[in-house]
Amino acid sequence: MASVVDICNGALNQLGASTILSLTEDSKNARLCNARYTQVRDSLFRSHPWNCLIKRVELAKDTETPSWGFSYQFTLPADCLRVLTILNYDYDYKIEGRKIVANHGTVKIQYVSRVTDPNQYDELLRETISSALAADIAYAVTSSNPVASNMYNLFQDKLKEARFVDATEGYNTNPDNGQADVVGVSSFINARY
Template sequence: MAISEVKICNLALRKLGARLIESLSDSSQEAVTCNLFYEQVRDAVLRDHPWNFAASRCRLAKLAQAPAFGFSFQYQVPVDCIHLRQLNRSDDEFVVEGDKILTNVDSAFAIYTGKVTNPVLFDSSFVMAFAARLAAEIADDITGSSTKAREMWTLYLNAMQSARLADSAEGREDEILNDPWLEARGISGIDSPVWRA
């Protein structure tokens, strides 16, 4: 069966031991809570990792007015951009300010994470990470248990670690040894238990 918004929500609810839903428009607490968090959590998980399935490339639209200082050019952020990964070359300097990209690169192209909303296009690793993050975010509302929420956050971090490994085997090598978010939770580097045989 094809993946859907309801199926992702039910994966999250199952992890919490909660009742499953038939539709996001149900009046149950589970459906209302999933509906409230779904889009924000999806976009947060898209931002947390440079997913191959969500990668997009485009020529950026240069704006007529240059930045007041610091950079020579400014461009419009693509409307579907969730996270700007790089410009023409990986070492091109840029900053994102509001809906503008400031850089010294003339005729800039961009690689970015696009806002993929169709669940059918989601990578299976993304689905598992998304469901775990959704479970973590809704755990308090659904179960009233902060312990369950912590368990789901751990599950999410593990799912993201697996996704990084899977994505790196598909043509791009992501930096996984010095991720400050994972280091703060004691799960990074080759000396981590995750990496030990």
């Protein structure tokens, strides 16, 4: 069973540092991991449409409406880190803060969610979070620029591998099913012929 402490210890092991038993223990490494883990994890989650983090939902219309411009507004789910797709959107919409404003009364979205249980993550994603955290805290732990640089390079390699494997799982050509894996031909592209 994976845990946040396991991910943090993976980062600390990459740095050759002492591991921790909990995020709340009184040690420099625990304080660093506790301070940086959530921000590093969420920014990594936001950077790619990870399959293990994707959710679909139909949003309920808010009772309040935008003061001008659009007719309706919808509140994004609390765990939404990034909207990937809005189904059947051939009309204008905009994401403003934690709201979607639109002129249509229904909105179905596919989004990257904030999942806090590491057991729900793909193994390569867990390894990438460890590497990202190691790169983030490397200088604070080791006081070494070369180590920090090496950790950043290792993180980039793990990120590339994890994104590749994640992106090659499944294939969707129909935009009505969510984010499509093909680029549609538009009249703009065909205009040159």
